[in-house]
Every structure is written in C-alpha cells, then in structure tokens.
Amino acid sequence: MRVKAQVAMVMNLDKCIGCHTCSVTCKQVWTNRPGTEYVYFNNVETKPGVGYPKRYEDQDQWHGGWALDSKGRLKPRAGGRLKKLATLFWNPDLPAIDDYGAPWTYDYQTLTDAPAGKQNPSAHSISALTGKDMTPGWGANWEDDLAGAPERAADDPNFAGLEEQVRLTYEQAFMFYLPRICEHCLNPSCVASCPSGAMYKRDEDGIVLVDQDRCRGWRMCVSGCPYKKVYFNHRTGKAEKCTLCFPRIEAGQPTICSETCVGRLRYLGLMLYDADKVLGAAATADEKDLYGAQLEVFLDPEDPEVRAEAAASGIPAEWIDAARRSPVYALAARHRVALPLHPEYRTLPMVWYIPPLSPVADVAAERDTGLFGAIEALRIPIGYLANLFTAGDPEPVRRALHRLAAIRTHMRSVQLDEDAVSDDDLEDLYRLLAIAKYSDRYVVPPAHAEEAGTLMAQHEQLFCAQPGGPDDNFPQPASGPVRDDDGRLHLDLSPAVPAPRDPQPTDDPARRDA
C-alpha cells in the first residue's frame, strides 16, 4: 500500500442553475490575459449539447485518454511515445481554435467616439486573434440553455447507443447543466502525453499542473486530455490548465469556482488513495467496471490501518483528520451518490458528479406513482446519465437516484410523522446535500506552515518549482529519497517498481527549522 492524498471535488448537478458565476470568477482570476481569451478552465455546459470544444467526448474522433491494446496493456489512445514524437510537427488530434470558438472582443471605442447621428452607434465584433472584424460563429457557451439544440444537440456523443434522440422534440426535451473543470485525474493522460515532462501531478495534493518554465509548446497534452481541459495559450506558446486554485487550496480555502458558487453545489475534500492500485484499476478490462475499480483505489480513512499507513507515508495528522471529514469521500465512496465523469477514458478522474434528479417530484405528483416509480420515467433518460457517468452501466446511476429520492421521502416522513425511525445515513446525506453548510462542503486542510517559504517560491513563479540545489538557509531534508535537483519524482506507478518513499516533513527537524 502506498497512501497518497488528493484534493478532490464533487458537484451536485441537482442544484446547478447554470448561472456561470463559477466560469466568470475563474476567468477573472486565471485567464483574463491575452492568449487565453478562448480559455475557460471552468465552463458550464448545457446537456445535451456538443460541448466545449465541439464533441470533445467523442474519443473516436479526438483520441484522448487511455485505451487497452490487444494484450490488455494501458496505452495512450493517440499512440505511444514514438508515435507522439513522430507527430510533433503536426498533431493530428489537436482541436482547432474554431472548435472552442475563435475569441472576439468589441469595438467599444466607437460607442464613445461616434459623431452624433440619428442611429445609436453599435460596437461590432473584432477578432482577438487578428484584430480584424469578424462575425462570431461559435463559442464556449454557444448552446446555453439548449440554444440551437434542434440542429446540433443530436450530435452529443452521449446519445451513442440510445434511442433518446426522439426526446429532443420540444415537448419532451430535457436539459441539465454540467459545470466542468480539470479532473485532476489519478492516471492523467495529459501528463503522460507531455514529451517535455513539464506536466506533473503534485505529490502532496494530487493537483495536476503545467510547469510554465519547462513547457516547450509540443501541445500533446491538449490532445491527450480526453476532457480537453488543457489549453494552449496562443500568445505565450505554452499549455495552461485549471490549477485547482492551488494558492487558495494551500491556504485552506476552497477554489474560486467553489467559493463563488451561487447554488452551493460544490464540495471539496481529501481522498486517500493507494498509488499501487492506480494502474491496475485503469487497466480494468470491462469499461463498465471502471467505476467500481476506481472506488477500490480509494482508501477508507476510518480504517486504522489506512491511517497508520498514511502517517507512515508522511501525510500530516490533520490531513488524515480532514480526510475523515471529507465530504467528497462521503458522497463518492461512502454513500455512492456521486459518480465519475466518463470513467471509460481510464484516467480515473477526481471531480465527481451527483446526477440530477430534480424534475422527478413533478412527475411523481402528476402520475401519483411515488418517487421511486418515477425514476424510470425521468425526463433525463437514465441511459444518457449512464453514458456520462458510468460508461453506460445504468445500475450505479439508478442506485444514486434512488438514494437521492430516499432522502426526500425520508425527510418528509421525519418532518411530518413523529414516529418515523431515524436513519443515520440518509440524515447524514441530508445534512451534506440539503443543509450544505460551508464548513461541511469545504474541508480543505492548509499546507504545512513549515513549507511557507516553498509556497512563496511557488507563488512568485506561478506554476513552477524553481530548480534549486542544497542551500545554506533552506537545507534539503537530510533523510529521504534521492530525487533529481528540482524535486522531480519520477514515480513509476507500477507496483513492481516501488518509488522512493517521500521524506516526512513533520518528522524532519531540518525541514521544521526551515
């Protein structure tokens, strides 16, 4: 067992009202710069819809994520290392900027400079790429609230194998919102695709980042990510991605998208996982078993053996304590109401979703069949949700929806009927989902104070750890593994080749002094 901790997220789709506040605040904080006009680290998609970039979920087209080869071994779907190097000069799987939506701004100056006249002046659109006039034709939000759905929504890859296209007629249309950020996967295919080794997963908290000083613009990460959540900055020529707001996470604060979420639908917490099991789970033969396999990778923080092993792996005591209070563990692993997004990409994503149930109450009232009977008759087809969350297996989705319905029924009876028996599990879920206090939604342990100097360095340099050798004032840990001189730990996830154990920050006096 090799215990690692990861900051993970759950989003409760029942509560998303599609207000895009998360996208706006994220944009203001992270991508409000030249070169990233078209980039939304956080975007909110209306489902059904083709998404951002167009049809990103169709891996037959884009070849993102992992696939099993004929011998059942895990391989990037776009091809192995040689194929990657051979296609450096033209990446066949890279989306064009028009697939995201070519960025534009408006000629606002005209509004103030135009001479007085009969008509009001209008600000026409200007391309952010060329500075010339353009007519916008697509963008991250082009299909908001099913706009254009009669023409385009049938292209949604999640309709594959369903007979549900008929439901796109106006009377039977369904929709819900899907806010998306980087999944900070346990088996990130963007990291695996990066020829420069500039992308990495942080050992301490699992956040996947791009070292801006080491990225050479080979753009393999952009096509390697099946969620298309790594973006190419067309001004700097470097890849950028959602950082899970690591400066905030290090300070014990929720990400900006979570903090500003109007619907209070986001949850942040720690997951303890066994790094030795990651590759095995990702190589599960049947796609439909991947959800279950990923649950097996997670470790139960209530298990004393897990806690002892975590402490031995150098995870600080209050992090282990935070893992026990983690809403993400409760929703995803304990109650199993949260599901991963597209587990069939084999990246073991770490942003999970509670499937939407909302229209069920109306249906139930209409048909008088009770909540459970109504689940099969939901306007949002279970098959569609299963294609999104469980590689097409309807059972886990059905179970999660039943669970959500049970909370409503149970709480109704508890509140109306004094003799109702209490149910700890359901009331725990009720507390998490319905009451959803700030302190219950966000359990983010701050990074350790003795690493404050390091953190400052990371902030100054944005995404990168500066190469640095031993230094008089900032001594390297005396004990511990041999790493290369900029702290890079080439962790081969295969259990047969154990990586060096991490230094234990809390036990190391040299580190405490620093």
Add this chain to the structure above:
Amino acid sequence: MNLFWWVILPYIALAVFIVGHVWRWRYDQFGWTTRSTQLQERKLLKWGGPLFHYGTFAAIGGHVIGVLIPERWTAAIGIPETVYRWFSASAGTLAAVLVIGGVLILATRRLFVPRVRATTSTVDYAALILLLVVIITGVVPTIFVNLFGHGYDYRASVAPWFRGLFSLHPSTAAISAAPVIYQVHATAAWLIWALWPFSRLVHAWSAPLWYLWRPYVVYRSRVTTRPAEPGTSGRRWRRIGVPY
C-alpha cells in the same frame, strides 16, 4: 575583406550563438517554446510542418557527411568522388525538395494567413528570410550544379575552411575561391547561428527524446527553495495589454 567574411564573422556568430544561448537559457525559460500556431491554422501546417522538419533533418545529416567528414576519409574507405557526388546529389535533391516544399508552405502560411501572421514577431521575420536565403542557396547548387550540372566539389573548398574554423586554422583562400552561391549560403548560415538564441529556433535544442525512456506519469513534490527576489526570476507573464 576576406578576413572579415570568412574568419571574423563566423567567430562573432559562434560567440553570439554560445553566449546568447547561455543567457536565454538562464533568463528566459518561460519564452523557450515552439510557439506553435497549429491552434490557429491546421490545414497548411499538416503538410508544411512535417515536410520542413523531416527535410531539415535530412539536410542536416547531409551537411554532417559532406562538410564535417573530410574527403580523404571517404576516399580511404574506397568511395570515389564520383560515387560520393552521385549519392550527395540524389539524396541531397530529395532533402532539398522536402525542405523547399515545406518552407514555401510555411512561409505562405505565415505571410498570408491572418491568424498566423498576427503571431509573427520581427525576429520571426528575420529568421524566416535568412532561412529562405540559406535554403534557396543550398538547394540551387544541389539540384542544378551537382545533379544536372557539371558538379562542384565543395568538399575541397567550403568544407576544409569550415572545419578549419574549429581547429583554429581557417583557410580563407579555399572559401574565397568558391562560387558566390556557396559563399552566400555560408554567410547567411552564420547569420542564422547568430540569430538562433534570440528566436523560436531554440526549440530545436528541446527535442524531447528523453520522453522515450520516461515513465508516463510524472509526480513532483515541493522542494525547499529560497523565494526569488522580485524581478530576478526571468521572464514572466506580462501585464494585460503588454505585447509578448
């Protein structure tokens, strides 16, 4: 004049090449990138990118064989000049066709596709012009002198002078007797060496061959480093509105 063109200029170019790279590597990791424009334009790049790069690899290989390896070495292993010339002309022509095809597509793209042109800096234009000069003055003698013409044994003039620069005994007589087109080719090449560290050409030194031996997933942990003094950590993000 001979001294300037064939001794001083090469050494200046080499000095700028070395010092420039040291400076750029230390100061500007952030700017060290291919600055790919595939995001903006992918149809022309599909042909231009691979043609140019693979053609260039072939051309570099040809220069190593033709310029760095002395004629007497190939003669010593029994390859007569006629055979060498036949090989050099045919393989060289193949590389030439690839490179010239590629560079013409890429130059067209850069000049006439507005989205790509908007990303082009002055250094890019300078590098592009020099590359065009070097490639045309390299391709013309390969095809018209060595393949279809009477041939010219540059291994007796250009190559000894070039090697002499590195053994610190440059022979200006040999190169100054060479045809003008070879002289222009060599001079433009030196200018490219001097421009190299300040252009996007630096991405050539980052060819990620190491990827072939690396485990797929990279983990990295924090290391204790002293925070850099503000302004001393190299080039960074620009403020909004400042051009890159």
